[in-house]
Amino acid sequence: MFNRSSLSVPVICAPMFLVTGPNLVREACIAGLVGVLPRHNARTLEQFEEWMEAIQSARKEALAHSTKVGPLVVNVSAKLPTAELEETLTLAGRYGVETVISVGGGPREVVRVAHSKSMGVLHDVISVEFAKKAIGQGVDGLIAIGLGGGGHSGLLSHLTLIEKIRTIFKGPLVMAGGVSTGAGVRVAEVLGADYAYMGTRFIATKESDAPADYKRMLVESTSEDLVYTPNVTGVSANWLKPSLQRCGIDIETLAMPGAGRFDHLPTDIRPWRDIWSGGQGIDLIEDLPDVATLVARLVREYQAACGRRAE
Numbered sequence: 001m002f003n004r005s006s007l008s009v010p011v012i013c014a015p016m017f018l019v020t021g022p023n024l025v026r027e028a029c030i031a032g033l034v035g036v037l038p039r040h041n042a043r044t045l046e047q048f049e050e051w052m053e054a055i056q057s058a059r060k061e062a063l064a065h066s067t068k069v070g071p072l073v074v075n076v077s078a079k080l081p082t083a084e085l086e087e088t089l090t091l092a093g094r095y096g097v098e099t100v101i102s103v104g105g106g107p108r109e110v111v112r113v114a115h116s117k118s119m120g121v122l123h124d125v126i127s128v129e130f131a132k133k134a135i136g137q138g139v140d141g142l143i144a145i146g147l148g149g150g151g152h153s154g155l156l157s158h159l160t161l162i163e164k165i166r167t168i169f170k171g172p173l174v175m176a177g178g179v180s181t182g183a184g185v186r187v188a189e190v191l192g193a194d195y196a197y198m199g200t201r202f203i204a205t206k207e208s209d210a211p212a213d214y215k216r217m218l219v220e221s222t223s224e225d226l227v228y229t230p231n232v233t234g235v236s237a238n239w240l241k242p243s244l245q246r247c248g249i250d251i252e253t254l255a256m257p258g259a260g261r262f263d264h265l266p267t268d269i270r271p272w273r274d275i276w277s278g279g280q281g282i283d284l285i286e287d288l289p290d291v292a293t294l295v296a297r298l299v300r301e302y303q304a305a306c307g308r309r310a311e
Contacts, residue, residue: 008032014199032068126154141172148178148280180281182301
């Protein structure tokens with residue numbers, strides 16, 4: 001799906017609501033990663049087009065000096081109305097986008113529209129059951145989110161999830177959840193995945209659109225500071241306990257089985273804007289580098305992990 005020779009390391013910089021903007025995507029691409037631009041982070045289609053134009057212009061300039069320039073990918077919700085989906089992907093195709101990442105719900109309509117425009121589709125799944133459903137709806141690749149993901153997380157260990165999906169699916173496979181280092185990227189490959197998905201690690205970079213307090217919280221917190229619950233947005237995710245506490249949310253009540261979406265949130269509090277998520281990979285986040293510095297580190301760690309030998 002992606003030209004591996006154009007990547008510095010087989011990593012997809014995951015799209016994140018209110019965090020992933022054009023600066024983060026641009027720097028990820030020119031550092032040799034797959035950069036993913038979320039449609040829903042742009043207020044209008046016109047703004048989305050401006051972002052794509054700026055990113056592709058930066059990629060073109062970078063290609064004049066380096067062969068390690070990653071592709072631009074677009075992220076859409078599988079629940080996007082068909083007319084808006086058509087409009088978005090038509091525009092994306094105009095800017096050379098060849099791959100779409102869909103999330104939330106069945107991907108059948110995204111697949112239909114994307115394939116009509118000769119685009120491939122990667123879809124998020126958190127279980128083998130959902131992987132089978134997505135395969136049945138014609139996706140070209142899967143993003144398998146295992147235990148330890150941030151804003152969207154499964155409960156199955158990658159040791160099982162990746163290997164099991166690989167027995168039923170031969171297409172592009174991405175391992176997501178808790179990956180923060182180059183060694184984690186190598187683990188993904190050993191298990192049978194083609195790429196690793198990194199979200200939380202890129203929130204804690206200079207180019208992300210996350211508030212400064214959010215970035216500091218990721219550096220200062222550990223996985224013990226995470227609360228796994230579906231009772232914030234309706235989707236199971238890991239939320240940073242300090243962000244919940246600062247919003248006056250009763251964590252014990254929030255974590256109760258059966259608590260409904262927003263039932264325990266103050267009326268002026270909004271997920272993502274006020275309540276922040278993070279994956280278990282925060283245990284390995286200790287600084288706030290720029291993207292170029294982080295990617296150079298990932299490459300070194302990945303190369304070191306590839307060179308290790310079993311004793």
